[in-house]
Amino acid sequence: MNFSDLGLSPILVKAVQEANYETPYPIQIEAIPAILQKRDLLGLAQTGSGKTASYILPILEELQKKEVNKSRSVPVLVIVPTRELAAQVEEVVRLFSKYLPRKVKSAAVFGGVSINPQMMKLNGTDILVATPGRLLDLISKNAISISELTTLVLDEADKVLSLGFKMEVDEILNRLPKQRQNILFSATMDEAVEGLIGKLLKNPVKIEIQTEEVTPDLIAQTAYLVDPERKGPLLRYLIQEGNWQQVLVFVSSKRTADNLTGKLNKHGIQTMALHGDKSQGARTEALKQFKAGKLRVLVATDLAARGIDIEALPYVVNYELPRSPKDYIHRIGRTGRAGVEGEAISLITEEDSHHWKVIQKKMKRWVELVDSDNLDF
Template sequence: MSDITFESMGLNKALLTALAATGYEKPTPIQAKSIPDVMKGKDLLGIAQTGTGKTAAFALPILHRLAENRVAPKPRTTRALILSPTRELATQIADSFKQYGAHLGFRVAVIFGGVKYGPQERALQQGLDVLVAAPGRLLDHLQQKTLDLSSTEIFVLDEADQMLDLGFIKPIRQIVSRIPAKRQNLFFSATMPSEIGKLAGELLKDPVKVQVTPQATTVERIQQSVIWVEQGKKRALLTELFSDPAYTRCLVFTKTKHGADKVAAYLEAGGVEAGAIHGNKSQPQRERALEAFKNGKLRVLVATDIAARGIDVDKVTHVVNFELPYVPEAYVHRIGRTARAGKDGTAISFVAGDEMKLLKDIEKVTRQKIPAIDRRNDKALSQLDASIMSAGVAKKATLPEREGRSDGEGRGGRRGGRNPHREGVKQEGGGQPHRQRRGRNGAPAAERPAAAYDPMAGDRARSSVRAAPSAEPKPVGELQRRPRRRRPSNGGKGHAAQG
């Protein structure tokens, strides 16, 4: 395959011009194996991880096929549909289609949850050549009849195993039922669990099978290590690692969204520039965090597996597993962020005693024993933790500021019946503004002394001031009701006029 070039594949000249402008010189293994068959209209089953060049492996031949048979798309239709599990990956795929097809004049759009419907509906109304979408929002548009898939010619399911993890298999089947049976199917997955194999069997017809970069090969390029440490000392150990200037651009993985916020807050208290990205963040928040990480304003990005899937950031020096994932394949996805484009990387995993079984499962998947050192019962970590907490009280006296929700998120509006959780978007409550407490004479009341804030505690520590023990609670019948204030009879415009 080494002698295959993009020119020898017979790709459209406009695509070759765009590839030359991007600096691509020769196809990657998955591109060399996939592009010729996809250009011929064959179904394809690709086993490949993010970072192997698989996006171009389907984007280039799809654009070639659309260019060879130009048809003006009807309103609210798309000729090619690509399903992606996350917003970030969907955006990157759409950007790739726009980049490769820069000289073809095709209409390309991306839709996902957490943003307003209006711009998406206007894009769909024009008719599209390529649509990249997350399953939840796509179903919403199908139900609202703002999208019609009856003329879709090419269907791509990317990161199928991640779709399974997110519970999208049923929505995918609902979406596929709206697409004509006569179509080309491209199916990509990093792993092939039984449920994904079953789905592939339902979708594909005599597919060409392509498998590149086996998991063990990717993992072997990464210098892996395990540090045994108590759960409560992981945060101090993390800060200790970042005292080394070699950790210039690092991804830290946690199991939960709440955990990601807490770790980022703790690092900030320790003087490390850090941000968090997860499903509860609005799209603008996530984009700002990613941009800050890419341009070096953030040294550390703390993420959950779902939020980080598909994020393509160059020159990630280290991946740190603050907590091991429940699924061993997720470990492979995580550490692969630091071994892009054939480069070596470093991955460090913090392992507590109750994570031993998870580590054994990971070593089975990677087919290697990961070297470990023991930092349990390390008093130096306890001392470092205490000093960071002391600094955190002075420098980070309050919780990180909670950013407002994005437009169209967390409210019903014209789409009140939709489910905002489909792509991990969480509705955020409103609440009333806080009022300043007043003393008896109307002057502001004296503030209570603030308790020390522990960023890892989740909520600000409660005040040390406690109410005196109350007497035995009275029966409901003996409670005195407060007199009910009567509303003015003039419609609430002020006090009622005196007679």
């Protein structure tokens, strides 16, 4: 199966191929034709399943049939939970739309930065990618209108709701026209998401991508048993001894992120932190340098890392384990993509042992546990 078999025009397929998307992922094979048929869609899939392209590509195809937008009324709205994901999705729009004869204008809007520059660039926007709070701010200032929207995408719906945006989402939905296409993606199905699905979707096409399909065997997993006070030295040893470059390190708190970043930099390992207390400029710069391979280590909290999508990321380190097995799979799924092998390393203390067993049981895979006492660091 090729992208050209999914109903996409040759000029759009050209951009896809140039971006090294060789064959479509399972979710793209099912979602693209359904969206082109104007069906509502429910996609249950983890990050890394290829869901962004699965809705951006058919939306770009459909926009080619419409006149150039010259107003502040946006036809396509993508709601996302975080600033990083907003920037990431808008980057995908730009990547795939560059050869299209009917130019597509896109914009990403989010809080944490001045609203005025965002307001000034919104006229004529075809695809608006937005976090809920900033979208409502812009609507209240008459900078944008969603009253004539034709397509709504709610991406990572579970995260949007878990971050406390339910009231904002309800207000947004109340402002939308009744006749529209609705597309919803979520990694999990809890009561809140089910309620939103019932309110939003009409006779949807349902696509569910199993976890195993987005955690390929291309990810080599290793765990190290280590005393809590020796975690930092062990991480430095692994990075330096293995000459690791482009290492994404996950931690559980902003404080740990800052402390670990300081210690790594002190030992000559170029590192930046990514978390919610950083300014948008600092977060954007950290991601830019890391993606370009100019930054050796990026230390991130789970929420801040939602928008990190690097095709050939070689190393992911769980400096601290996440609370749930699903979050673990989400973390390690940042590597081992697009046919490129990757490594996932976890630092396990005695206190983590039971939780680590639960994670392995849930993902149905046992990971070699190396005793770090046998290493010379």
